[in-house]
Amino acid sequence: MMLEHILVLSAYLLSMGIYGLITSRNMIRALMCLELILNAVNLNFITFSDFFDSRQLKGDVFSIFVIGIAAAEAAIGLAIVSSIHRNRKSTRINQSNLLNK
Template sequence: MFEYGLILGTYLLCVGFFGLITSRNMVRALMSLELIFNAVNLNFILFSNLLEDKQAEGEIFAIFVIAAAAAEAATGLSIALSLQRNWRSTRIDQFNLLKW
């Protein structure tokens, strides 16, 4: 079971990195970043269950990563909405339009 979880985590991480590198749309890049966060959470929980002391360190780290991902999603989506509202585009190469 542990090996299958690691394979799934590796797959999620690779798909997330590929999506982050190749995407030009800001919302797609944020979704790829969420895939990377989910792969990290899966690995935290898998390695926490692998240890014999049965403490909840991996689950606690996963909760902190989920909270950071929620803050990142809220901030990123607010920037994307601001770009969409002002310039009718959410392309990453036009991100310098927010500079003063």
């Protein structure tokens, strides 16, 4: 596959993630859009690592670290959303002002 095709796919994933993150009212959807952004970055890491130096796996290893960080972020984020839903009965971002009680 050509470099341009993968970069267009990555840019599309990034733009979908940013658009969803800006326009989402639900916390779960915002976390999913953040995962889309991280996957677009991982796709770029792997593509450029393979394109410029296919003998070394620097981009692949860095991508694995980003996947691990994204998994931890998803677990902690879902725990926080679950706690907010338990207390507020809503996962909407504009209704979850934690400073007001």
